[in-house]
Amino acid sequence: MCHAVSEPCIDVRYRILRILKKGMFGYLYLASDEHLNQQVVIKEILSKESEAALLVKVSHPSLLRIFDLIDDGDHAYLVSEYIEGINLREVSNKSVTETTILQWSILLSDVLDYLHTRPIPIIHRDIKPENVMLRTDGALKLIDFGIALESGIEQKKFYPYGTRGFAAPEQYTRVDSLQLIDERTDLYSLGKLLAYLYREKCIKNASWALRRVIKRCTQSEPDRRYQKARYLKRDLLKIQFFRRFYVRVFILSFIFLLIILFPIILTSLKHSKSEISQSETQLLYEAAKICFYEHKDYERAQEYFKLIDPNEVPEVRHYLTLCSHMLNFTNDDRLEEDLNKLLEYCEKQPVNIEQAEFYLELMLLYQNVEKLNDSKRKMIIDGLKNEHKQIMNYSKDSNINDQKMKETAGHMELLIFNMYYEWIMLSDGGEEVEATHLNECIELGEKMIDEKEMLTDDDAVIFHMKELYEMKNMQNRH
Numbered sequence: 001m002c003h004a005v006s007e008p009c010i011d012v013r014y015r016i017l018r019i020l021k022k023g024m025f026g027y028l029y030l031a032s033d034e035h036l037n038q039q040v041v042i043k044e045i046l047s048k049e050s051e052a053a054l055l056v057k058v059s060h061p062s063l064l065r066i067f068d069l070i071d072d073g074d075h076a077y078l079v080s081e082y083i084e085g086i087n088l089r090e091v092s093n094k095s096v097t098e099t100t101i102l103q104w105s106i107l108l109s110d111v112l113d114y115l116h117t118r119p120i121p122i123i124h125r126d127i128k129p130e131n132v133m134l135r136t137d138g139a140l141k142l143i144d145f146g147i148a149l150e151s152g153i154e155q156k157k158f159y160p161y162g163t164r165g166f167a168a169p170e171q172y173t174r175v176d177s178l179q180l181i182d183e184r185t186d187l188y189s190l191g192k193l194l195a196y197l198y199r200e201k202c203i204k205n206a207s208w209a210l211r212r213v214i215k216r217c218t219q220s221e222p223d224r225r226y227q228k229a230r231y232l233k234r235d236l237l238k239i240q241f242f243r244r245f246y247v248r249v250f251i252l253s254f255i256f257l258l259i260i261l262f263p264i265i266l267t268s269l270k271h272s273k274s275e276i277s278q279s280e281t282q283l284l285y286e287a288a289k290i291c292f293y294e295h296k297d298y299e300r301a302q303e304y305f306k307l308i309d310p311n312e313v314p315e316v317r318h319y320l321t322l323c324s325h326m327l328n329f330t331n332d333d334r335l336e337e338d339l340n341k342l343l344e345y346c347e348k349q350p351v352n353i354e355q356a357e358f359y360l361e362l363m364l365l366y367q368n369v370e371k372l373n374d375s376k377r378k379m380i381i382d383g384l385k386n387e388h389k390q391i392m393n394y395s396k397d398s399n400i401n402d403q404k405m406k407e408t409a410g411h412m413e414l415l416i417f418n419m420y421y422e423w424i425m426l427s428d429g430g431e432e433v434e435a436t437h438l439n440e441c442i443e444l445g446e447k448m449i450d451e452k453e454m455l456t457d458d459d460a461v462i463f464h465m466k467e468l469y470e471m472k473n474m475q476n477r478h
Helices: 051-055 098-116 183-201 208-217 229-246 249-271 278-294 298-306 316-327 333-347 353-367 374-397 403-426 431-450 458-477
Strands: 014-022 027-033 038-045 066-071 076-081 085-087 132-135 140-142
Touching: 014 038, 038 051, 051 066, 051 076, 098 140, 098 183, 098 229, 183 208, 183 229, 208 229, 229 403, 278 298, 278 316, 298 316, 353 374, 353 403, 374 403, 403 431, 403 458, 431 458
Parallel strands: none
Antiparallel strands: 014 027, 027 038, 038 076, 066 076, 085 132, 132 140
16 A cells, blocks of 8 residues: 655655645655756656656657656655646547647657657557646647556566556457557557547547548457557648648638628529529539538538539539549549549640649549559659649749749649658568669658748658658668
8 A cells, every 4th residue: 555755855855745646556746856946746656667667768759758766665756857737638628629639649649659669669558638748838748657568578467457448458358368468559549539539629520531540540459450650640640731731821711702602603503503604613613622622521512513514514523423432432443433534634634723733632632542552652653743744844834933833833742752651661562662762752852851842741741751861771781
């Protein structure tokens, strides 16, 4: 049984201010470091070989900084930084945006990727709202490694550790006398945490893409979950990229205009569909594409596309089929066939900024279809390279210096970079193929950084470049 410290000081240096809470293995104190004149947290632990032994091996912006380890013979204490803030359970209900939760999930998947890629991977085993602190400056800290363990070390006795509602099934289901926990256990708990945040804290329901991520994280069978934290982080960064790409200032002004004009358009449609003017048709077409690409509202997009005469806008026929596929989402051959038809139609149009934006939108949709194989990835990358070359030649030959055209070209380069990066991460084509892709990806990333063409997601590009340089150095050493 644990007892609260009765003396006002621990190890002379630390003066106890108050008890923060009582944990599984002891008390948690707020104390003052009399030497450095700063507040710290002191946690009573079982021994210096338990939680402390893990934490002294790691260093990450989203992990606690450890200042001291104390063993007075009767008790062991862990001294760490004091976090001014609240845990995620204490965040006000229905007060957080999806963008914020997406950023939190990227930070947490990043720290798990760090823990899981140590020489001996560290499994937290207790990821829950109470163990994620939100500092006053917006940073996150993953805390409480009281039941963490190093992966691959067999437990001599099965202990059902974890928190109900967040712990993975294998933490409570005894398979045999020796239970093994691995990285996928933490990814299950992270998925449950994200589901909780969207259910209790977010001002709206999770988007379609994020629901798929959560569903994959929380599969009961470990083999059906994400196998590595970096794969989860990759998908979250991809979702963030799509969101940033489409969130532009002109959309807000366009929606405002649409709200004003749509009742007039709808009234005229009721009288006669043939009375729709060319400008009104274009307005409906743009509204339908915003619903399709930005809001992923395929039902509303389908309604708008149905109001447009296919003889005036031929690609509407393909969009209606795509809407039907996405509403019943199936990655079958018909979906790919309709995407191919749209791409063929787009490639036949005159090269200009509208054609380039349409091509980029289709490629983003094509990339988002699951289970891309190497040939499809090559088709997307080659197509984007060719389209980028054509739009740059068009700009040069026409003597056009259009900011919108530069942005579209920059987005194409960013998509090519991300496609190369994903191909490298998932490549099974051998060292020669991987080296070729690696060199081309690094060359493009350096160009984007040098020319400051990273219009969106620049932090992710810089982070990926660090990983690519590490892979390049490893290849050179071999």
